Amino acid sequence: MKDRVLEVKDFSAGFGDKTVVKNVSMEIYKNRVTSIMGPSGCGKTTFIRCMNRLHELNEQAFHKGEILLDGENIFKKNPIEVRKKIGMVFQRPNPFPTMSIYDNVIAGYTLNGIKLSKEEKDKIVEDSLKKAYLWEEVKDSLHRRGTFLSGGQQQRLCIARALAVKPEIILLDEATSALDPKATAKIEELIVDLKQYVTIVMVTHNISQAARVSDYIAFLYLGELVEYDKADTILTTPKDERTEEYLTGKFS
Amino acid sequence: MDKGVKRILKLTGYLFLILLAGIVITLVYGSAASIRKFGLGFIWGKEWNPVSGHFGALPFIVGTLITSFLALLISFPFSMAISLFLGEYFKKGLIAKIIESATDLLAGIPSVVYGFWGLMVFVPVMRKIEMKFGILPYGVGILTASLILSIMIIPYTSSLVTEVLKLVPSDLKEAAYGLGATRFEVIKKVILPYTKSGILAGLFLALGRALGETMAVTMVIGNRNAIPHSLFAPGNTMASVIANEFTEATENLYLSSLIEIGLLLFVITVIVNYIGNKIIKRYSV
Amino acid sequence: MKWRLIKDKLFKYSVILFAFAVFIPLALILFDLVSKGIGAINLEFFTKLPKPPGEEGGGILNAIAGTFILISLATLMAVPFGIMTGIFIVDFKKSKTAKFASFSVNLLQGIPSIVLGIIAYIWVVLPTGKFSALSGAVALAIMMLPIIIKSTEETLKMIPDYLKEASYSLGAGYTRTLFKVVLPAALPSIASGVLISISRIAGETAPLLFTAFGNPFLNLNALKPVDSMPLVIFKYAMSPYDDWHRIAWGASFVLILFILVMNLLTKFYFSKKRVKL
Ligand SMILES: Nc1ncnc2c1ncn2[C@@H]1O[C@H](COP(=O)(O)OP(=O)(O)OP(=O)(O)O)[C@@H](O)[C@H]1O
Numbered sequence A: 001m002k003d004r005v006l007e008v009k010d011f012s013a014g015f016g017d018k019t020v021v022k023n024v025s026m027e028i029y030k031n032r033v034t035s036i037m038g039p040s041g042c043g044k045t046t047f048i049r050c051m052n053r054l055h056e057l058n059e060q061a062f063h064k065g066e067i068l069l070d071g072e073n074i075f076k077k078n079p080i081e082v083r084k085k086i087g088m089v090f091q092r093p094n095p096f097p098t099m100s101i102y103d104n105v106i107a108g109y110t111l112n113g114i115k116l117s118k119e120e121k122d123k124i125v126e127d128s129l130k131k132a133y134l135w136e137e138v139k140d141s142l143h144r145r146g147t148f149l150s151g152g153q154q155q156r157l158c159i160a161r162a163l164a165v166k167p168e169i170i171l172l173d174e175a176t177s178a179l180d181p182k183a184t185a186k187i188e189e190l191i192v193d194l195k196q197y198v199t200i201v202m203v204t205h206n207i208s209q210a211a212r213v214s215d216y217i218a219f220l221y222l223g224e225l226v227e228y229d230k231a232d233t234i235l236t237t238p239k240d241e242r243t244e245e246y247l248t249g250k251f252s
Numbered sequence B: 001m002d003k004g005v006k007r008i009l010k011l012t013g014y015l016f017l018i019l020l021a022g023i024v025i026t027l028v029y030g031s032a033a034s035i036r037k038f039g040l041g042f043i044w045g046k047e048w049n050p051v052s053g054h055f056g057a058l059p060f061i062v063g064t065l066i067t068s069f070l071a072l073l074i075s076f077p078f079s080m081a082i083s084l085f086l087g088e089y090f091k092k093g094l095i096a097k098i099i100e101s102a103t104d105l106l107a108g109i110p111s112v113v114y115g116f117w118g119l120m121v122f123v124p125v126m127r128k129i130e131m132k133f134g135i136l137p138y139g140v141g142i143l144t145a146s147l148i149l150s151i152m153i154i155p156y157t158s159s160l161v162t163e164v165l166k167l168v169p170s171d172l173k174e175a176a177y178g179l180g181a182t183r184f185e186v187i188k189k190v191i192l193p194y195t196k197s198g199i200l201a202g203l204f205l206a207l208g209r210a211l212g213e214t215m216a217v218t219m220v221i222g223n224r225n226a227i228p229h230s231l232f233a234p235g236n237t238m239a240s241v242i243a244n245e246f247t248e249a250t251e252n253l254y255l256s257s258l259i260e261i262g263l264l265l266f267v268i269t270v271i272v273n274y275i276g277n278k279i280i281k282r283y284s285v
Numbered sequence C: 001m002k003w004r005l006i007k008d009k010l011f012k013y014s015v016i017l018f019a020f021a022v023f024i025p026l027a028l029i030l031f032d033l034v035s036k037g038i039g040a041i042n043l044e045f046f047t048k049l050p051k052p053p054g055e056e057g058g059g060i061l062n063a064i065a066g067t068f069i070l071i072s073l074a075t076l077m078a079v080p081f082g083i084m085t086g087i088f089i090v091d092f093k094k095s096k097t098a099k100f101a102s103f104s105v106n107l108l109q110g111i112p113s114i115v116l117g118i119i120a121y122i123w124v125v126l127p128t129g130k131f132s133a134l135s136g137a138v139a140l141a142i143m144m145l146p147i148i149i150k151s152t153e154e155t156l157k158m159i160p161d162y163l164k165e166a167s168y169s170l171g172a173g174y175t176r177t178l179f180k181v182v183l184p185a186a187l188p189s190i191a192s193g194v195l196i197s198i199s200r201i202a203g204e205t206a207p208l209l210f211t212a213f214g215n216p217f218l219n220l221n222a223l224k225p226v227d228s229m230p231l232v233i234f235k236y237a238m239s240p241y242d243d244w245h246r247i248a249w250g251a252s253f254v255l256i257l258f259i260l261v262m263n264l265l266t267k268f269y270f271s272k273k274r275v276k277l
């Protein structure tokens, strides 16, 4: 049987009196890519932001139910520990503008007050950048600021930054939607390759992207989990009418 | 650690409010002796006589209001012209930069330097003019102070109004141009009606500035503690009488009266600034 | 028909005319400052203490040192307090205190400087029993506060949420996010706010009249009276001696040069240093 890393149990979340994610239950499998799809505003972002407890940074945010990471409820743990284990890459590339590429990669350590030796740091930086397919492009400018990089490179830098703390899961929220097709292709290739190190949960609107990279696809509609299955199954024989309509482009 | 830092920040916030409250309380407390002795009569008392111990603020209130409003009036066409120049006619380019730098420079000159220049250069000129017209040639006086003050507040009004003019939506203007209006007509019929409350706010804030302006005024107003009977007569403002007499005021009631003038000045400027800020707030949403 | 166009032209030219009229006072003032100011300046001007009227020479070392002390002390007090208050206003924006503080900043900025002089007199001069650099610095610091708070507030509001979220998603807490991500990004812009506040108070005279008071001798003790450039200008300007007037022109020139340099520095250096977000 496949390993489950994350188990979502009857989970709901929202803002104020508006419930945005409704009674979702699902399991995320280890070293697999799971895509979350659905029409705009259906709660995808809100849902994955709950997974590393970023959701609760919003003053009006609320949630109900459990999310278990390796069997432990993340809401019973220290959010800082949760976020170290579940990293996130955002829609907009967001390298820290005041830090060099090098410092960006090890930011997960410095921001947590963890002191590392020079060798350790060098190794983490090189490893992470290599895993993120960025090493060759930036190895000569590690000490320049990350902001001069192209959008695609910045996004890979953010992936390297997330990888550097050796998380179990990385969440990607439409990580390629601000990028051009070439940069997107590169990141898709990277995602498939990263499976060997981490579990990936990503939100995407791009059906062909989901087809190219995901093992599993979850379809959300108005906050409800309509369908969740192997990617092939969902893409070829969706069971629910709403999934089918979405896949054939009836709403977007 | 986060809890501690947040607590310290909150504490700083409270401290800031305590500072503000402290300023008000201090002024009231310092004025207590004068308030007790003269009551509301202080405000319309015409006599200011440290020797006999009679203190009334009316001459200074009148002096402050006349100089400030006069300065506002004199500077208005110039400030407005600069604002239209920078906010409408020449938004970019070299001459815009030059005008902008000129007003920045004017804004950067300290009050005391305006006063010094006014005293050395401008007052003699005024004296000559007054002699020509057969008026007592003080040189210094209400009008002289107002003129210097008007130069000082031009950069302030003009930069506020320029910002306001830049907020006019361009489709509004374009619609008028599309109907064949000239620029003058667009300014008169579209821009000014649209911006009038913003301009008013600018005037209020500039007035707040002028009311409290001290050094330049102190140096050229002539420092006479009586209600001025003409624009050429010497006078005193609330700020200038404090500047002039505060260190001389050894006697308790005298000092307290000066502090009460400070309190009145504070209240007036806070009200004027409050109105200005309120208008701006409403305007910018 | 024609008349409309003529009116349009007339208005435009009067706008240009009135706008350019600012050059008249500016040119007059600058001309006098430069022509009379430069003549008064020599090495002695910066290195010697003032001489009694009638005696040739002398300088304003006491005032230059005093100005330096006053500005340093005021900056030391206003910068940490101002930046922290600014952070408070932005990060606790939902709280009533923060909302009220944010609004009061404008009112504080509107308080005439002479009134703040009275405050510093009552708070510092009366309890200590003497005029002092410290009391002057307190008045100046209160004047710097609103400028620093506002620039901190405005800068922090511009820092996008996604940067903070990047930091949180790496497991960082509030404090580290503030110190390692938010403040570094905001620093150049806050620093330029501080420079602006310094150039605003550098020429302040009114609140010093009965706090720092003035002192013809060189004094580096914060608990004793000091002179300052604007105070010297005032005192010498009001004196009847030509020698002293000359020194006042020199001091005015130096003071304006200092303010100008501060302004240019803020404009060019720090606008380049701005962090690209
Ligand atoms: N900060 C917030 N405060 C209140 N409501 C919010 C907030 N953020 C999102 N919402 C609401 O929650 C719902 C779900 O938003 P969410 O961003 O999760 O959708 P999404 O599926 O990610 O959409 P998209 O595909 O456009 O990114 C929307 O109706 C949105 O209006």
Ligand SMILES: [Mg+2]
Pocket (backbone or CB within 6 Å): A044, A045, A046, A173
């Ligand atoms: Mg989204």
